[in-house]
Amino acid sequence: MYERRVITKSEFHYMRVSLDVQNPAKALPVELTNVYFKQAVTAALTRLFGDIGGAMVAVDVLKYNEGDRSAILRVHSHNLVKLWSALTLTDRYMSRKCAFRVHQVSPYLMGLAVNSREYEHT
Amino acid sequence: MVRFKNRYFVLEIVHPLHASTHRSVQEQKLTSQEVYHSLKEEVHKSHGDYGSAAFSISCNVKYLNPYTNTIFVRIRRGPHRFLATTLPFIKKIGKQDNIFLNTLYVGATVRNCHKFLRNHNRQQLAVLLKKITHPEERKKLQTSLLRACVLENVETWNTQTPMQ
Numbered sequence: 001m002y003e004r005r006v007i008t009k010s011e012f013h014y015m016r017v018s019l020d021v022q023n024p025a026k027a028l029p030v031e032l033t034n035v036y037f038k039q040a041v042t043a044a045l046t047r048l049f050g051d052i053g054g055a056m057v058a059v060d061v062l063k064y065n066e067g068d069r070s071a072i073l074r075v076h077s078h079n080l081v082k083l084w085s086a087l088t089l090t091d092r093y094m095s096r097k098c099a100f101r102v103h104q105v106s107p108y109l110m111g112l113a114v115n116s117r118e119y120e121h122t
Numbered sequence: 123m124v125r126f127k128n129r130y131f132v133l134e135i136v137h138p139l140h141a142s143t144h145r146s147v148q149e150q151k152l153t154s155q156e157v158y159h160s161l162k163e164e165v166h167k168s169h170g171d172y173g174s175a176a177f178s179i180s181c182n183v184k185y186l187n188p189y190t191n192t193i194f195v196r197i198r199r200g201p202h203r204f205l206a207t208t209l210p211f212i213k214k215i216g217k218q219d220n221i222f223l224n225t226l227y228v229g230a231t232v233r234n235c236h237k238f239l240r241n242h243n244r245q246q247l248a249v250l251l252k253k254i255t256h257p258e259e260r261k262k263l264q265t266s267l268l269r270a271c272v273l274e275n276v277e278t279w280n281t282q283t284p285m286q
Contacts, residue, residue: 047170047171048170048172049169049173050166050172051167051170052207052208053168054170
């Protein structure tokens with residue numbers, strides 16, 4: 001007899017996010033490099049969850065694209081809700097109004113490879 | 123059935139600088155409002171908007187003794203973590219600067235906290251009695267203890283001649 005086992009529990013969740021700033025044509029006071037992007041994410045976490053609470057959520061920026069300010073973030077699965085809520089509730093980056101747009105979330109990195117929303121049919 | 127659970131923290135404000143000297147009543151007595159606001163501010167720093175909101179919904183300062191600097195704080199069982207992790211970072215309450223909050227007891231009912239505090243105070247009285255060296259102050263403490271127990275006239279009662 002065969003037994004089918006499905007293991008879906010993944011330790012991490014991966015998110016593809018981008019930072020939308022108001023008036024993108026106007027230059028930012030500090031250009032958003034990968035370091036500043038990570039700082040924006042951790043600042044969002046500490047604003048909502050405090051020094052202790054924000055430090056408990058370990059976020060990694062796996063890939064960052066400076067052109068369209070999009071990144072792939074990795075977070076432990078039990079911290080996903082905290083990260084997502086912190087990103088949703090951010091309203092400014094260095095005195096400029098901004099918003100984090102979440103494009104894709106998946107427990108597997110391969111899940112971010114294709115996106116049916118942005119797929120262009122030829 | 124989901125129960126409504128609370129945690130009661132029994133805290134003691136310790137002034138490290140004044141610890142060795144005889145404790146006296148502060149000029150400005152502590153109020154529960156001051157305690158609540160200091161705690162809330164510190165929870166906001168440590169746990170952000172989320173922590174301070176959860177704290178402000180569920181937290182009360184239930185009992186305050188400005189003479190012994192003892193405080194009972196009630197908070198719901200989930201958010202009690204925020205308070206518990208923040209307590210070591212509290213350095214000032216109201217006008218009192220440079221303090222340290224000692225957590226004496228954490229209970230689930232105010233009754234157990236009261237029982238603990240009663241026993242704790244009894245032990246503290248014994249310690250205090252040993253510490254006071256000045257004979258007049260000892261006498262003062264002893265008379266006030268006797269008065270509290272309504273045993274003022276116990277000496278005269280004992281020396282009465284027994285009934286035949």
